[in-house]
Amino acid sequence: MSRLLLGVTLERICKAVLLLCLVHFLIMMILYFDVYAQHLDFFSRFSAKNATRAHPYYNFSRPNGTAPSYAAPAGGAGSTRPESNQLVSEKPLPPCPEVPPALVGRLLIEFGSTMTMERVQRENPDVKEGGKYIPSDCRAKQRVAIIIPFRHRDHHLKYWLYYLHPILRRQRISFGIYIISQNGEDTFNRAKLLNIGFLEALKEEPYDCFIFSDVDLVPMDDRNLYHCYDQPRHFAIAMDKFGFRLPYAGYFGGVSGLSKTQFLKINGFPNEYWGWGGEDDDIYNRITLNGMKVSRPDIRIGRYRMIKHERDKHNEANPQRFTKIQNTKMTMKRDGINSLQYHVINVAKHPLYTNITVDIGKPPARPPRG
Ligand code: UD2
Ligand code: MN
Numbered sequence: 001m002s003r004l005l006l007g008v009t010l011e012r013i014c015k016a017v018l019l020l021c022l023v024h025f026l027i028m029m030i031l032y033f034d035v036y037a038q039h040l041d042f043f044s045r046f047s048a049k050n051a052t053r054a055h056p057y058y059n060f061s062r063p064n065g066t067a068p069s070y071a072a073p074a075g076g077a078g079s080t081r082p083e084s085n086q087l088v089s090e091k092p093l094p095p096c097p098e099v100p101p102a103l104v105g106r107l108l109i110e111f112g113s114t115m116t117m118e119r120v121q122r123e124n125p126d127v128k129e130g131g132k133y134i135p136s137d138c139r140a141k142q143r144v145a146i147i148i149p150f151r152h153r154d155h156h157l158k159y160w161l162y163y164l165h166p167i168l169r170r171q172r173i174s175f176g177i178y179i180i181s182q183n184g185e186d187t188f189n190r191a192k193l194l195n196i197g198f199l200e201a202l203k204e205e206p207y208d209c210f211i212f213s214d215v216d217l218v219p220m221d222d223r224n225l226y227h228c229y230d231q232p233r234h235f236a237i238a239m240d241k242f243g244f245r246l247p248y249a250g251y252f253g254g255v256s257g258l259s260k261t262q263f264l265k266i267n268g269f270p271n272e273y274w275g276w277g278g279e280d281d282d283i284y285n286r287i288t289l290n291g292m293k294v295s296r297p298d299i300r301i302g303r304y305r306m307i308k309h310e311r312d313k314h315n316e317a318n319p320q321r322f323t324k325i326q327n328t329k330m331t332m333k334r335d336g337i338n339s340l341q342y343h344v345i346n347v348a349k350h351p352l353y354t355n356i357t358v359d360i361g362k363p364p365a366r367p368p369r370g
Pocket of ligand 2: 214216306309
């Protein structure tokens, strides 16, 4: 009997000790997580400050010292404090994933339905004035300026904006869109307008990457990521108008992308190609002559639709293009971003893009024959 009593007592003691251990363990866990949480909080606050400084588009200098257009004053007119936490999260954002999760792959692109700018604006409410966008849930590695040479193609621009804004958003790109409009009716000069886009975009934000796109080209696959690569990138490699094939090995037209360093290494693009053709081949020559290679997406991914159009007035084929592209090696050092001359006539911030109207002059008068 007494043995039984001893056994029961021992069992109770054991249970009590076990319970005590459990309680102790629980208390330890609570304390541990509390301290850890404070730690986390401390570090997150610490790095949030840094992230704020490093966040794309935040605190960039403006030529005229005005606040960036997206950072509306918090206290109404007159306040200089940027609206806190609207674009800069307190918590540090994780880097955007290499493969954006929202991509859908092949897209149905058609230009049959009528398009209005109101509709495009309505469907893209998250874009900031001037056509700027920053992903809200991750930190993009590059800031991308998308530059479009332009004159009298409003109809194409609506489709381009309609398709590209959602694609770029899904790609988690941090970007600004710049339409560089040639003023007047003199001969069109695509490459010079692209050079101007490079300089004008950099006056607004410290972009790392520049994508140069025709206004009439829409990608058919959102896996064709609009950022820069180790080598200059050619995006539009399989166009409907060329039977979804690269027309020739050195083709670099349509949509291309260079990092700031790559662009400066080739002295930008030529300014002296007036009228249609040749400038894209000259850019290709600049890239290879400077020891770089063109990188391209998979042929199944780099597919594009071009809105059908006639050759524009005042953009007739340039008869000098064949001889000019033979001389890139000589001309590229003096003709490029280092010799660019133009005048800005107007900068207009539209909801989905920034339009910069420029006077680029006209081609030099041909010397009289004989
Ligand atoms: C091809 C190339 C293009 C360029 C051009 C020769 C393709 C898809 N594209 O385009 O990259 O090398 O040949 O210069 O092969 N533009 C205007 N208004 C004008 C004229 C041109 O906005 O009056 C702009 C517009 O962005 C247009 C681009 O310049 O998409 C190229 O001109 P294009 O579309 O007339 O020439 P295209 O299709 O032969
Ligand atoms: Mn075209």
